[in-house]
Every structure is written in C-alpha cells, then in structure tokens.
Amino acid sequence: MKYTKNCFASDNYSGIAPEAWAALEQCNTGFADAYGDDDWTLRASNQIREVFDTDCEVFFAFNGTACNSLSLASMCQSYHSVLGHHLAHIETDECGAPEFFSHGTKLLTMEGENGKVQADALAKLITKRSDIHFPKPKVLSLTQSTESGTVYTADEISELAAICQHHGMNLHMDGARFANAVASLNVAPSAISWQAGVDVLSLGGTKNGMAVGDAVVFFNKELAHEFEYRCKQAGQLASKMRYISAPWVGMLQDDIWLKHAAHANAYAAQLGQRLSEIDGIELLNEVQANGVFVTLPPATTEALRAKGWTMYDFIAEGGVRLMCSWATTQAQIDDFVADVVAAA
Numbered sequence: 001m002k003y004t005k006n007c008f009a010s011d012n013y014s015g016i017a018p019e020a021w022a023a024l025e026q027c028n029t030g031f032a033d034a035y036g037d038d039d040w041t042l043r044a045s046n047q048i049r050e051v052f053d054t055d056c057e058v059f060f061a062f063n064g065t066a067c068n069s070l071s072l073a074s075m076c077q078s079y080h081s082v083l084g085h086h087l088a089h090i091e092t093d094e095c096g097a098p099e100f101f102s103h104g105t106k107l108l109t110m111e112g113e114n115g116k117v118q119a120d121a122l123a124k125l126i127t128k129r130s131d132i133h134f135p136k137p138k139v140l141s142l143t144q145s146t147e148s149g150t151v152y153t154a155d156e157i158s159e160l161a162a163i164c165q166h167h168g169m170n171l172h173m174d175g176a177r178f179a180n181a182v183a184s185l186n187v188a189p190s191a192i193s194w195q196a197g198v199d200v201l202s203l204g205g206t207k208n209g210m211a212v213g214d215a216v217v218f219f220n221k222e223l224a225h226e227f228e229y230r231c232k233q234a235g236q237l238a239s240k241m242r243y244i245s246a247p248w249v250g251m252l253q254d255d256i257w258l259k260h261a262a263h264a265n266a267y268a269a270q271l272g273q274r275l276s277e278i279d280g281i282e283l284l285n286e287v288q289a290n291g292v293f294v295t296l297p298p299a300t301t302e303a304l305r306a307k308g309w310t311m312y313d314f315i316a317e318g319g320v321r322l323m324c325s326w327a328t329t330q331a332q333i334d335d336f337v338a339d340v341v342a343a344a
C-alpha cells in the first residue's frame with residue numbers, strides 16, 4: 001500500500017476502513033428519513049446496545065470534542081467542576097469546548113503516572129475544598145485508552161467509580177480510543193464501561209477507521225434527558241444522518257471495530273519493542289494500546305524529520321508520539337525503524 005511519511009503522526013491521518021466505506025456505499029441508495037429517523041441509525045444504535053449488552057441511549061455527533069463537551073454539559077451546572085488528568089483531551093485539545101457548552105463548568109486536573117488518574121489524587125482533589133467559594137466536583141472524566149497510550153483495567157475504573165459514587169459524582173469516559181482498550185484488555189466492552197461504573201461514554205469512531213462521527217452512549221439513561229436538543233443546538237445533528245450511522249453498522253458487525261483496533265495495537269507493540277532495542281531510545285510508557293511514546297536523541301528526531309517523517313511531540317513530554325491505526329503496515333514499521341537505526 002502506498003503511504004506517506006506522516007503515517008505515524010496520528011491515527012486520524014489514516015483513511016476510511018473498507019467496511020466503513022462499504023457501508024457508506026450501501027446506505028447511498030434512494031431516500032431515507034432525515035435527522036436520524038432512518039433505519040441505518042436505528043440499526044447502528046441497536047448494534048451499540050448489543051455490543052454493550054445493555055439498554056443504553058445512543059446519539060451520534062460529528063466528532064469527539066462535541067461528544068465530550070455536550071455529554072459533560074448534560075451532567076453539570078455552570079458552578080460544577082469536571083475532574084480529569086492534566087493530559088486529558090478535554091483539558092488540552094478542545095479549545096475550552098467543555099467549559100463553553102456547560103456555561104462555565106471548571107475543569108480541575110491532577111497529575112498521574114502513565115497518563116492515568118490515581119485513586120488517592122482523585123480523593124484528594126475532590127475533598128480539597130467543600131466551601132461555597134469553590135466549584136463543586138460533579139464529574140470525573142477518564143480517557144480510555146489514555147493520552148499516554150496506556151489502558152485502565154476494569155478494576156482501576158471500578159475503584160475510581162466507587163470514589164465518585166461516594167461523593168455523588170458521575171463518571172464520564174472519553175473513549176476516542178475505546179476500541180483499542182477493549183482489544184488490548186481482551187474483555188467485553190461492558191466490563192470496562194457500565195459494569196465498572198461508567199455513566200456516559202464518548203465512543204470514538206473516527207480514529208478506529210471511520211470518516212467522521214463519534215457516538216455518545218448513556219448507560220445512565222436519566223442523564224440523556226433532552227440531550228437531543230443539546231446536539232441540535234450545538235450544530236451536531238446531521239440531517240443526512242445515515243451517512244454518519246451506516247459506517248457504525250459496517251464496523252460493529254462481526255467485531256470488525258475490534259479487529260482494526262487489535263491490528264493497530266499489535267503494530268504499536270512491535271514498533272515499541274523494536275525501538276526500545278535501539279541504543280539511546282527509551283519507552284516513556286508501556287505500550288498498551290496503539291500509541292508508542294519514546295524519547296529519541298535530538299539528532300535522531302532531526303534526521304527523521306529531514307527524511308519527511310512526521311511525529312507529534314506536544315503530548316509526549318520530552319519525547320515523541322507514534323500512533324498506529326487500522327491502516328498501519330509492516331512496511332511502514334520496517335522503513336521507520338530502518339531510518340531510526342540509520343540516524344542513531
């Protein structure tokens with residue numbers, strides 16, 4: 001397969017997975033009811049209920065920023081706060097959208113090893129203040145898999161959920177890469193979502209191989225009250241919804257979404273392993289999903305960039321991030337590793 005050297009920059013640099021593409025073509029016949037009242041959207045929603053083995057409320061939006069910020073807004077008043085890891089996408093990469101859509105709900109962040117929120121840090125932040133002068137903690141938002149390429153186990157999520165429950169808080173999960181976590185842990189999607197205490201999940205489709213479209217899944221159905229109005233008001237209700245929802249049908253059937261995620265994870269594992277064997281290169285985090293975070297000698301980074309390789313360095317503090325996707329190939333890995341070796 002032909003590729004360009006920006007193939008590891010991010011998983012959204014990839015194209016559309018064939019199954020998503022095929023579903024788009026399939027849905028492109030005749031007329032269909034608009035605004036989500038079509039059969040494809042019903043099928044996609046039902047498939048999500050099946051995948052999660054529970055009766056949840058499902059909404060489709062254009063991207064993850066919308067899913068996160070609208071679902072957080074649905075749980076918060078303007079005087080509340082949302083707690084999360086300091087590297088959380090909602091904090092670093094959504095241009096204040098969660099605060100904007102919630103009319104001022106404040107994000108409070110904490111440090112945590114391996115990109116994960118730790119129970120003691122969470123408890124400390126929740127109980128830091130209880131007076132009227134401080135925004136009241138209302139939601140914990142966890143990213144699964146994390147911004148550091150690690151994965152929360154079901155037990156870790158349950159432990160954090162118990163703390164939230166104790167304090168009357170809800171648990172939100174930013175699952176832009178939820179598929180990679182499911183594939184990595186080899187568990188049922190329910191085990192690391194509602195069964196572990198997650199109330200609302202932003203379920204990513206784009207980085208998994210779709211063109212556009214992420215979903216909000218409310219396991220706690222009460223929280224979905226009037227959510228459709230939020231989507232519409234925010235410009236997130238697609239009128240030709242079938243083109244957003246049909247790819248979900250294509251991707252969810254026969255666990256294809258997990259097959260693609262496992263493919264991305266396996267190549268990331270291989271890339272991490274091979275890079276870590278090279279002198280002067282160290283993994284910043286264990287590779288548990290589809291991202292590899294490594295420190296490279298500055299001269300190596302420079303040489304790679306000169307050869308055209310694109311790498312993000314703003315997330316991996318002091319290193320670079322390499323993302324694999326459904327479209328990653330052995331040749332891409334081999335070429336990159338060869339160029340690293342040549343530059344070292």
Ligand SMILES: *Cc1c(COP(=O)(O)O)cnc(C)c1O
Nearest residue numbers: 063064065066089143147174176
């Ligand atoms: C990509 C991503 C999102 C969604 O980003 P959009 O650009 O809004 O689609 C959300 N959370 C995380 C952790 C992501 O990596």
